[in-house]
Amino acid sequence: MNRLFLFLSLLIGTPAASQSVILTFTHEVNHQPMRPNKAYYTAQGDTFTITKFKYYLSNFSFTDENDQIVKPAPEYFLISEDSAASKKVVLTGLPLGRYKRVSFMIGVDSIMNCTGAQNGALDPIYGMFWTWNSGYIMAKLEGTSPSSRYPDHSLQFHIGGYRGAHQSQRMVQLKVPFIVTAQKTPVINLVADAATWFNGATPIRFSETSGFMTPGTIADRIADNYSHMFSVKTNK
């Protein structure tokens, strides 16, 4: 019977040859912590606040020191400023060893945009799915700005589009050395700076563009901008 218990414990426990990695997310604006109702400035001089900030992450992969690419089981995460739990992502199934890079997609790959009703983080109840023009909102930033041309001075950036000329998924690759051992789960702290949405290669002026809520060129350019929003903070 002893052998049986040993067998069962092996079955229950994670396989000895692989481990997990934890990614945590901190949101900032111009290198300051993101806070509700706090005023920030764009590089163009517009004042703004952020009331909603959320985005999908998917298609994680890791590059080990031998340039082998390791892909954990496909999972989708909705990271949201208003949910502390959402800002911690656990990825399992990494072989023990040294790694040098993490790569992931901001958004939801096209297949999950066109294969019907989804569950979990992709459940449309989270308001990240367009009903009139099917497809996920890959990332959403809402707020206010005196420069906004909307009557309520709001900012409404819903970035999406998964097909044809307007695809808004963006791949991110970050250099981050970490070691997965049988004893320790590495934690990688990533920072997402929301100011990049408006300050990148395509500067956004709120008096001209106070929001964008369809697939289109502006969405593509903002996605280009925010594809640079992540950086590695600490590596424990």
Next chain:
Amino acid sequence: MNLKPTYVIMAFCLFLLGISLRGKGPGPGVTYVTLQLPDSLPRPLYDFSKNPLTKEGIALGRYLFYDPKLSRDSSVSCGFCHQQYAAFGHFDHPLAHGVYGRMGTRSVPTLFNLIWQKDFMWDGGVNHLDIQPMSPITAENEMDMPLNELIERLKCNEKYQQLFKAAYGTEEVTSQRMFKALAQFMATMISFESRYDSVKRRVPGVAFTAEEAGGYNTFRQKCAGCHKEPFFTDFSARNNGIPYSPNMNDMGRMRITNNTGDYMKFKVPSLRNVMVSAPYMHDGRFFDIFQVFAMYDHGQEKGSTVDPLVRGMQLSPKEQRQLYMFLNTLTDKHFLQNEDYREVIIAD
């Protein structure tokens, strides 16, 4: 004694399997259903392996379809606008209705043979049957019901607890389960039993009259390019020359693609059951099929996106009369009266 551990392990593995399958797919004890489809049809586009039809899933979908609680003030169900006797279009109503007397901007499309359809809505903006209901449920001028509130509402309802458990094995209500059940019910809406179908299948004693045969001829020459047999649509979006209406300001598929080449393109509707599903066009502007014929004959708007297949079409009075006769053979009474789709009266 030696065998015992094996049994324990096997039981444990089954237990693990049970955990891993929990919440996915049909529950235990469901009755699987296979659609009876004519052999001549192509394979459905709908992937039934991801949503196998079950008696219990279809029953849940039908209940949801006729439940006004899916709307904000519990006044409008899917079946409110999609009426079976109008082939699940809206009899005599040019535009969709909504809660609090609100009015939509487009006419209610008929519902049948949806499992071959690649996209949905008049502009083809919705890409999957599962998620199509999300549009009318959440639209402000239709059912105006936020999805998260709807799921909470269904969770608290005892009848739904039973129905979800029967279909999926547990009482858990999720939007995915709700949408898949609705899709199951809609997938069963199949219409291939019109007189036209009997003629095609060479059912003894059934034939077109001379007028109908003349109409079929005209149809094949002038209509079948877009309204392709056997579905009587090619499921594409086209500009059929219908004049732009400044009141409605609806430019069709251009809103979806941001492409001026899609100006005034709307989905080609099936002509099956066309005689019971007036009014016609995306905004229901024509109450009579002869107004539609007249539009094609001399009422088209000129424009670069008007489909070459309809440009300059002429329909003589004789052709129009015969077409009318032929279109009547596309009415599927069996479908319109099939008890499996009949309204469920929900009073709670």
